[in-house]
Amino acid sequence: MYNFSTFGVRFLIWQTAYLGDVILTTPLIRSVLKNFPGAKITFVGRPFCSELFKGWEEVRVIPFSKGILESFRIVKLIRDNDVALVPHRSLRTALIVLASGIPVRIGFDRSEFPQAFNLRVPHRWEVHEVDRNLSLLEPLNVSDFVREPFLPLSGEEKEETLKRLGLEEGSYIVVSPFSNFPLKEWHLEGWRVLIEELRRRIRVVLTGVKEDLKKAKELEDDTGLVNLVGRTTLRDLLAVVGGSRGVVACDSSPVHIANALGVPAVTVYTATSPDYGFYPLKGGFVRNPAPCSPCSPNPKRCRTGTFECLRSPDPQLVLEVCEKTFQI
Numbered sequence: 335m336y337n338f339s340t341f342g343v344r345f346l347i348w349q350t351a352y353l354g355d356v357i358l359t360t361p362l363i364r365s366v367l368k369n370f371p372g373a374k375i376t377f378v379g380r381p382f383c384s385e386l387f388k389g390w391e392e393v394r395v396i397p398f399s400k401g402i403l404e405s406f407r408i409v410k411l412i413r414d415n416d417v418a419l420v421p422h423r424s425l426r427t428a429l430i431v432l433a434s435g436i437p438v439r440i441g442f443d444r445s446e447f448p449q450a451f452n453l454r455v456p457h458r459w460e461v462h463e464v465d466r467n468l469s470l471l472e473p474l475n476v477s478d479f480v481r482e483p484f485l486p487l488s489g490e491e492k493e494e495t496l497k498r499l500g501l502e503e504g505s506y507i508v509v510s511p512f513s514n515f516p517l518k519e520w521h522l523e524g525w526r527v528l529i530e531e532l533r534r535r536i537r538v539v540l541t542g543v544k545e546d547l548k549k550a551k552e553l554e555d556d557t558g559l560v561n562l563v564g565r566t567t568l569r570d571l572l573a574v575v576g577g578s579r580g581v582v583a584c585d586s587s588p589v590h591i592a593n594a595l596g597v598p599a600v601t602v603y604t605a606t607s608p609d610y611g612f613y614p615l616k617g618g619f620v621r622n623p624a625p626c627s628p629c630s631p632n633p634k635r636c637r638t639g640t641f642e643c644l645r646s647p648d649p650q651l652v653l654e655v656c657e658k659t660f661q662i
Contacts, residue, residue, distance in 0.1 A: 341371055341372045342371075342372040342373065342374060343370050343372075343373050343374070343416050343417060344373075344374040344376070344414065344415045344416045344417070345366050345370070345373055345374065345375050345376070345415060345416070345417050345418075345419060346376050346377075346378065346412050346415040346417070346418040346419070346431075346434075346436060347359060347362060347363060347366075347375060347376070347377050347378070347418075347419045347420075347421075348377075348378045348379075348418065348419075348420045348421070348422050348427055348431060349377075349378075349379055349421050349422050350378065350379055350380055350398055350400065350422055350424075350427065351422055352514065352587065353382065353386070353587035353590075353591075354586060354587035354589070354590045354612065355421070355422075355463070356379050356380075356383060356386065357386075357483050357485065357587065357590040357591060357594050358463045358464055358467060358483060358590055358612070359377075359421055359467050360483045360484045360485070360594060361464045361467065361468060361479065361480050361481050361482060361483055361484075362419060362421070362467045362468055362470065362471070363375060363377070363392075363393060363484075364480040364482075364484055365468060365471060365476065365478070365479045365480045366419075366471070367392055368478065368480055369471070369474075369476045369478060374394075375392060375393050375394065376393075376394045376395075376396060376412060376415060377393050377394065377395050377396070378395075378396045378398050378408065378412065379395065379396075379397065379398065380397065380398065380399065381397040381398075381399055382568055383395050383397060384397050385567070385568045385569055386485065386568060386572075387485075387486065388486065388569065389486035389487075389488065390486040396408065396411055396412070400426065405426065405430055408430060409430055409433045409434050412430075412431075412434045412436065413434040413435055413436065415434075415436050416436070416437060416438060417436065417437075417438040417439075417440065417474070418431050418434070418436045418438065418439045418440065418441075419440050419470045419471070420439070420440065420441040420442075420445070420451070420470070421442070421466070421467045421470065423441070423442055423444060423445045423446060423457070424445075424446055425446035425447050427445075428441065428445050428446060428447035428448070428450035428451070429447060429450060431450055431451075432447075432450035438452065438453065439451045439452050439453065440453040440454075440455065440470050440473055440474075441453075441454060441455070441470070442454065442455055442456070442457035442466075442470075443455065443456055443457055444457040453473040455469050455470055455472060455473065456469075459609065459610055459611060459631075460609065460611070461611055462611040462612075462613070462615070463611045463612055464481055464483065464615065465481070465611075466611060468481070481615070482593075482594075482615070483590060483593055483594035483615070484594055485572060485591065485594040485595055487572050487573065487576050487595060491569070491573060492572075492573040492576050492577055494573075495569070495570050495573035495574065495577075496573060496574070496577045499562065499566075499570070499574065500560075501539065501560075501574065501577060503577040504577070504578075504579055505536070505537055505579070506536060506537035506538065506539050506560070506578055506579065507532060507536050507537070507538055507539070507578060507579050507580050507581070507582065507656075507660060507662070508539050508540075508541055508574060508575055508578045508580070508581045508582070508583075508588065508592075509525065509528075509529060509532070509538055509539070509540050509541070509559070509581075509582050509583070510540075510541045510542060510581060510582075510583035510584070510586060510588040511525045511540075511542070511546075511549070511553070511583070511584060512542040512543070512546040512549065512550075512563075512584070512586070513584050513585065513586045514586075515605075515632055515633060515634065517604060517605035517606075517629065517633040517634070517635075517636060517641075517643075517644070518584045518585045518586060518604055518605060518606055518633070519584050519604065519644065520584055520602045520604055520644065521644050521645050522549060522552055522553065524602075524645075524647075524649050524652070525553060526552075526553055526557060527649040528582070528649045528652055528653055528656075529553060529557040529559055530557055531649070531653050532582075532653070532656065532662075533557060533558065533559065535657075535662040536579065536660075536662050537560065538557070538559040538560065539559065539560045539562055539574060539578070540553060540554065540559050540560065540561045540562060540563055541562050541563060541566065541571060541574060541575075541588065542563040542564065543563070543564060544563070544564035546563050546564070547563055547564050550563035550564075562574065571588075571591065572591060572595065575588060575591045575592050575595060575597060576595040576596075576597060578592075578597055579597075579660050579662070580592070580597060580598045580599060580600070580617065580656070580659060580660040581597060581598075581599040581600070581617075582599070582600040582602065582652070582656055583599065583600075583601060583602070584601070584602055584603075584604065585601055585602075585603055585604075585606045585612060589601050589612075589614050589617075590612075590614075592614070592616075592617070593614055593615050593616045593617070596616070597616070598614070598616045598617035598618075598659050598660065599614040599616065599617040599659075600614065600617050600618050600619060600620070600652070600655050600656050600659050600660075601613060601614055601617075601618075601619040601620070602619075602620050602647070602652055603619060603620060603621055603622045603627070603628070603647075604622050604624075604627065604643040604644050604646075605622070605627055605628060605629040605630075605633040605636070605643050605644075606627075606628050606629070606630070606631060606632075606633065607621065607622070607627065607628035608621065609628065610628070610631045612631070617659050618655045618658070618659045619655070620647050620651055620652050620655055621647070622643045622646055622647055623646050623647055624642045624643035624646055625642075626638050626640070626642060626643065627642075627643040629643075
């Protein structure tokens with residue numbers, strides 16, 4: 335066990351996974367800042383992290399796009415740290431952190447190369463991802479944790495963005511049906527029915543990236559919602575979510591963006607499950623009743639070939655959870 339009392343310990347935090355995974359490391363950042371006065375934090379993540387953490391002055395971001403030459407370059411950029419906290423479990427990550435020579439390297443025992451870490455923490459699926467990440471601080475004798483995710487977003491930025499997009503704070507719900515993993519996407523008919531019911535109660539705003547435009551158009555034509563798919567930057571999305579009454583989404587990053595901005599969210603599960611630990615900390619969720627669900631945290635193929643989970647749960651059940659969560 336390590337017990338640091340030195341002011342200004344330099345921490346490296348490495349998470350080069352998806353947007354939602356990065357957001358769920360922010361309690362780890364906040365807990366470091368709380369427990370180590372004057373701590374210096376370097377965060378290595380995908381290039382979007384520079385925009386995501388814009389305005390968070392305590393955090394220095396090094397963007398990493400996982401190129402081979404870049405892997406050698408980044409070793410030099412991180413070697414001056416005292417402690418590495420590594421939620422990411424890939425082989426590449428472990429090798430780079432090992433090559434950096436950082437004296438205290440803390441990672442999970444289920445890393446693809448756990449020998450890279452001189453301190454290893456058990457990785458458990460049965461807890462929330464926030465708590466999994468915070469467990470990396472236990473070898474440093476830390477027990478005073480901050481569990482709430484955080485994203486920097488000023489009132490002025492939010493106000494300006496909402497005005498530009500024609501939205502009024504608190505007057506709408508964000509619906510985000512799309513994912514990087516198709517097996518996380520509830521069927522469009524379910525979303526269509528849900529959106530039609532939600533629109534009887536409150537304005538509905540649809541979000542997503544440009545690759546989702548075709549599917550979004552199908553929902554827009556039938557439901558008359560406000561379609562912002564492909565029209566927002568990452569900072570715009572933060573403002574739209576931050577100004578909403580709530581977010582309903584598949585198992586994807588808008589859920590975690592919402593919670594990091596103090597907004598409740600509802601997750602509709604298909605091939606995944608809240609048991610993997612990515613459920614909303616503020617809000618609710620609807621489990622999938624299909625007997626084959628869940629598959630895995632990031633499912634890439636249907637094990638049964640039936641895609642049964644994508645056709646459930648019932649939209650009425652989702653609506654009831656939304657009504658209770660968002661008070662509509």
